[in-house]
Amino acid sequence: MTRSMQRVAEAVAGDPAGCAALTVTGLAERTRTSEATVVRTSRLLGYPGYRDLRLALAALAAQQAAGGAPAVTADIAVDDSLIDVVAKLAQEEQQCLADTAAGLDVTQLEAAVSALASARRIDVYGIGASSLVGQDLVQKLLRIGLIAHAHADPHLAVTNAVQMRTGDVALAITHSGRTTDVIEPLRVAFDHGATTIAITGRPDGEIASYADHILTTSTARESELRPAAMSSRTSQLLVVDCLFIGVAQRTYDTAAPALSASYEALAHRHSPRPHR
Numbered sequence: 001m002t003r004s005m006q007r008v009a010e011a012v013a014g015d016p017a018g019c020a021a022l023t024v025t026g027l028a029e030r031t032r033t034s035e036a037t038v039v040r041t042s043r044l045l046g047y048p049g050y051r052d053l054r055l056a057l058a059a060l061a062a063q064q065a066a067g068g069a070p071a072v073t074a075d076i077a078v079d080d081s082l083i084d085v086v087a088k089l090a091q092e093e094q095q096c097l098a099d100t101a102a103g104l105d106v107t108q109l110e111a112a113v114s115a116l117a118s119a120r121r122i123d124v125y126g127i128g129a130s131s132l133v134g135q136d137l138v139q140k141l142l143r144i145g146l147i148a149h150a151h152a153d154p155h156l157a158v159t160n161a162v163q164m165r166t167g168d169v170a171l172a173i174t175h176s177g178r179t180t181d182v183i184e185p186l187r188v189a190f191d192h193g194a195t196t197i198a199i200t201g202r203p204d205g206e207i208a209s210y211a212d213h214i215l216t217t218s219t220a221r222e223s224e225l226r227p228a229a230m231s232s233r234t235s236q237l238l239v240v241d242c243l244f245i246g247v248a249q250r251t252y253d254t255a256a257p258a259l260s261a262s263y264e265a266l267a268h269r270h271s272p273r274p275h276r
Contacts, residue, residue, distance in 0.1 A: 001041070001044065002037075004031070004032075004033040004034075004037045005033075005037055005040060005041045005044065007031040007032065007033060008027065008031045008033055008037060008038055008041040009041055009045065011027065011030060011031050012027075012053070012057055016057040016058075016060045016061040017057070017058075017061035019054075019057055020054050020057035020058040020061055022054075024038050024039065024050045027050075038050055048202075051099060051218075055095075076088055076089075093234050095218075096218045096234045096235045097218075097234065097235065097238055099218035099235070100216075100217050100218040100235035100238050100239065101238065103216050103218070104215065104216065104239065104242070105214075105215070105216065108213045108214060108215055109215060109239075109242060109243070109246065110246070111212075111213050112171075112197045112213045112215060112243060113243060113246035113247055113250060114250070115169050115195040115197065115212075115213070116141070116146070116169055116171075116197075116243060116246075116247045117246075117247045117250035117251050118167075119146070119147075119167065119168060119169040119195070120147070120165075120167045120168055121147050121148075121149075121164070121168045121169070122138075122141060122146060122147065122148040122149070122168070122169045122170075122171065123148075123149050123151060123157070123160055123161065123164065123168070123169070123170045123171070123185075123189065123194075124137055124138050124148065124149065124150045124151065124170075124171045124172075124173070125151050125157050125170070125171070125172045125173065125181075125182045125185045125186060126150070126152065126172070126173040126174070126182060127152065127154070127174075127179055127181050127182055129175075129232065129233045130173040130174055130175065130179075130182070130232075130233075130236065131150070131152040131173075132233065133173050133199075133233055133236040133237055133240055134150045134151075134152070134171075134173050135150045135152075136237065136240055137150075137171070137240045137243065137244065138150040140240075140244040141244065141247065143258065143259055143262040144247070144248055144251065144254070144255035144258050144259050145251075145254055145255060145258035146247070146251075151185065154181035154182075154184065154185070157181070157182075157184075157185035158184055158185045158188055160185070161185040161186070161188035161189040161192070161194075162188055162192065163192075164188075164189040164192045164193070164194035165192060165193055165194065166193040166194070167194075168189070168193075168194040168195070169194060169195045169196075169197065170185070170186055170189030170190070170194045170195070170196050170197070171196075171197040171198075171199070172185070172186040172196070172197070172198050172199070172200075172207060172211070173198075173199045173200075173236055174198070174199075174200050174205075174207055175200065175201045175202070175217070175232035175236070176200075176201070176202055176205060177198075177200040177201065177202030177203070177204070177205020177206060177207040177208065178202070178205050178206055178207070179207075182207070183206055183207050183210065186198065186207065186210045186211065187209075187210045190210040190211075190212075195212050195213075196210055196211050196212045196213070197211060197212065197213045197214075197215065198210075198211035198213070198214050198215070199215045199217060199236055199239050199240070200214065200215075200216065200217065201216065201217045201218065201232055201235070203216045215239050215243075217232060217235035217236055217238075217239060218232075218234075218235040
């Protein structure tokens, strides 16, 4: 560490609670360093960014104050009661949504909405939990009359991406920004002239090289009993809902009748069947 980075490290080690309450600017002022130094120190300590370091400091401060496990934290212990599990998960979900909303670039979001609203065809790529989010988006888009496909099979995704052209949209979902099975079809679609969108927690990841528009999600911490797939999916679903509502607003004249027709087509499936 440089001397300035040492001052940041010493500050957070000496006063976890106080530093957890500070923004990156506040901690930089307190340690007489720069915001960039604070971020670099956070990464050197093993955290993706300062927000993640603040979460760790808050958990540590709570543990020190209670003399045991913190009351509300993302780290769920094997012996936690279900009441504590509910409280911890609710707190983390709320934080994920707040962080994602605060960090979402509205200019990029508007550009992505415009591209989707006018697309001839939309392909969505995702693997694992991100695939579930992709399917959620495609289901919504189909119900307002857009042509959309979700591809969880990486081979099928690439072979379909080859058919993408200018006027089409390819959207990739990857929390890490490094998932090869998602990056590859997006790259192919990008090379064939499609407008490309990435939903990712790592905007500096490899996925960014092939994305015209990047929508950043919260990078919540993992724990042994709560893998990143759970927390990342929460923030991804928020972004997907923002995209869908934006597209529905832009295409309201056609979206509203299409949505009504889809509800009507399914209405009889929700009605009680007559007894015979």
